[in-house]
Amino acid sequence: MNEVKIVNKENLLIDVEEKSFLLIMDIYQSALMQIYKNLICLQEEKPELIYHVTKRIKTPESIIKKMKKKNYELNYINLIENIEDIAGIRIVCPVKEDIKTVVRHIRRMNSINVLKEKDYISKPKKSGYSAYHLIVETPINFENKQLVVKVEIQIRTMAMDFWATNEHDIRYKTKEKVSVIDSKRLSLYAKIINQLDDGIMRIRRRQKLRTMISSS
Secondary structure (H helix, E strand, C coil): CCCCCCCCCCCCECCCCCHHHHHHHHHHHHHHHHHHHHHHHHHHHCCCCCCEEEEEECCHHHHHHHHHHCCCCCEHHHHHHHCCCCEEEEEEECCHHHHHHHHHHHHHCCCCEEEEEEECCCCCCCCCCCCEEEEEEEEEEECCEEEEEEEEEEEEEHHHHHHHHHHHHHHHCCCCCCCHHHHHHHHHHHHHHHHHHHHHHHHHHHHHHHHHHHHC
C-alpha cells in the first residue's frame, strides 16, 4: 500500500483493537475478494483445471506471531511491507500440470501483477511441503485514490493439499511437539504422495491421448 497513507504514523505500534488496524484489514479483505472473484470466474470457465478455491484473512494473533518470529518491530510499516500473506487464496488443482496452466492464466489477468513466485514443487521444502506460491498485487480504490495491495496465492494438487492440511494440523494445532521419527515419516509420506501425483498425471495423459486417437 504505497499510494496513500492509512495511518498518520506508519511507525506507530500496532494495536489490533485500534481503528487503523481494522481499516487495514478491511482493505486487505477488499483486495482478497477482488482476486477471489477473478479466480472463481476462471474456475467457471475452466472447471477441469481447478477443483476448488478458498480464501482467508490472517487472524490478528497470527499476524503478530509471525512478526515476532521474524523479529520485526510491531509497527504498521513492517506489517504492510513485510507480511505478504495477510490476505491468502488457495487453489486446488487435480494434477501438477494443471498448476502450470493456472499460473499462466493468473499472469495474464489485467488486474493482477505478479511480484514473486516460489516453486516448491520442483524444490519441496525440507519438511516435504510442495506447492506453487505467488505473491501478487492488485489495485483497489480507497478514499477516491488507488491503493496497491499484496495477496498470496498458493496452488496445490489435491494430493499436496491433503498432505499439507494434515501436516499443518499435526504440527501447529496440537500442544506437543512432533517427534523426530514422525517428522521423518511425514517427509517420507510427502515423497510417496508426490509419486502418486506423478503416476496419476501420467495415467490421465495416456487416457487423453487414447481418447483423441479413438475420436479421430
